[in-house]
Amino acid sequence: MSERREIRLREYGSAQIPESLLTPNDLARLRALQTRGRIIVDESRTGWRLKADATVGVLNLDRLRLVIEPKLAFSGESLIRWLCYALAVPVPHESTARDWSVSPNGFADLVAAALAHECQILLRDGLRRDYVRNHQLAPVLRGRFDAVTQATRRYGLLDQLHHDTFDRSPSIWENEVCGHALHVARAMVSDPALAQRLSNLATSFPAAGRVSGAIGALSRATYNRLNRRYRPAHIWAGLILRAGGVTDLLTDTGAAAESLLLHLPGVWEKAVARLIADSAPPGTSTATATTAAKIMVSGDLSPRTFRPDIVVTFAPSATPRRFPIDAKYKRYEDNSVSAADTHQLLTYISGYSPADSRTAAIVHPRTHRHSRRVLRVRGSDRQLGTIHAIGIDVDQDPAASAAWLGTELWANVDADV
Incomplete structure (x- = not known):
């Protein structure tokens, strides 16, 4: 990420990009966002002209880090507060001892900081454990004997036994979603102190498998009295892993998850819907x-x-x-x-x-x-x-x-x- 050149512009603002900074892959991603009304890219005599629509966040391209800051009404602090309200999650606040502050490094750092706070709370209260199935081959039977695998792979030999064990483990989907999100957020942020904090937290959360598996688990997530405390952390994890906020701007375009864009009209619609319902x-x-x-x-x-x-x-x-x-x-x-x-x-x-x-x-x-x-x-x-x-x-x-x-x-x- 340090090799990328950073360019900042305001929401609804524009920036001139030299032709050498945009690769064919970058242009394909930008064109995909343009078809969805998020970013406008036009060719100019000296390169490319990028204009942001009602979208804020960070877009990491091959050679360029594009930071789009909110222009209409929202400051960094008010944006994160109203986003929490729209998504019905707790607001990170200094009075709750979460050491949260507004950063000048962009919206992505704010979301990553919120994820870090929620994951820190989960660690403080202890990660949830549940029974996880593990297939083993060992000389001693423990758990449930797998007769089919034994017959088809060992051909009647009994010196090693195929069996399934069920042990309580933190390697469950609730924790792995947080682990994947922490790893992705580490590559996204520009604040070195926050990046180090995310790295330290990531060592305490399991992250087996692929990121797509964590995204799939989030899409199927249900919450009950056993795991409802994970929901705030999963809200922030979903914003980071899907890379697009409430409308998942980049999910369908194959963009790397270390980019994060937020469609503010969508946030405002959700916030107003809750305002009306509450009032x-x-x-x-x-x-x-x-x-x-x-x-x-x-x-x-x-x-x-x-x-x-x-x-x-x-x-x-x-x-x-x-x-x-x-x-x-x-x-x-x-x-x-x-x-x-x-x-x-x-x-x-x-x-x-x-x-x-x-x-x-x-x-x-x-x-x-x-x-x-x-x-x-x-x-x-x-x-x-x-x-x-x-x-x-x-x-x-x-x-x-x-x-x-x-x-x-x-x-x-x-x-x-």
Whole structure:
């Protein structure tokens, strides 16, 4: 990693890259990210021009280390706090004696530090052990005799016996996921002290097999009273091993796991969904973009569907009333809501809101303070809809933001619906 040249740019920013620094393999990876709307790569007279979309993190290429820092609202500390809130994991904090601080070395170092803290807690409390099956060939029988293997490999000889033993061991998937993630994180970070800490921790965790096996174990993971304490560490391990954050940006492109990119609009959508669920008044239910009913368009060359990020259903009577909400990762604290977003919210109002309560909301990040302004859309002498533009101060604690929403937004929405 020390041989790579580091280039830093801001989210939505661009950088000029000399042609000699990008190999054909690098260009293939960048093109794959470009097809997914994460990074734009264009050829120029002197090399290549890279532009980051709403993506932050670190991308390790063959000769280049690209660090993309957040630009909209989030500082390093607020980003990690809101990411924890979106993923429903504990926030690493100094008051919990986790020795956590915001590093100037990029988002990847923050995630690796969070993984190190959680793994340190697991070691402090003792790693979980479980019975692991081991196949052995020995002169003495211990465990369960493997008659089939004995007959097909020893041909009746009894001087050595094939048998399976079951011993309590820390070499179980919960610990191996952490072990693989610590090894990968060691190659990812740029802070030497953090890298040494990760190396020391990695010696205490088993890491047999391949990284793909650990990723597969995470995808099948279930948690109960015996292993639920591993879940926070596995959240950070998943971000590192899959290399792409909540949307797994690099999983499908074959990129090395020592890169880590985070799609901030996806993080913001998850955070807003939890904010709404935490602040919504009693008697309501919330549906997300994966569970809400669709607005369908048919009759064109191909059918299309639309769904808002969150739909809140008020059910005080036999006729439920719905309130669509869209999370927008845009700088709307100093800018007007775009015409495209206004049209989108009007579509949601038409598809979900009742005729006597044509209301929706946009929730966007901002700094310094929370805000709310009301957009009223009229045409042909009638009210087309009301849009609440809600600015959430990301420098504040998410729990405090949910409490503010509970008093500021829903009281006004109740009056509308």
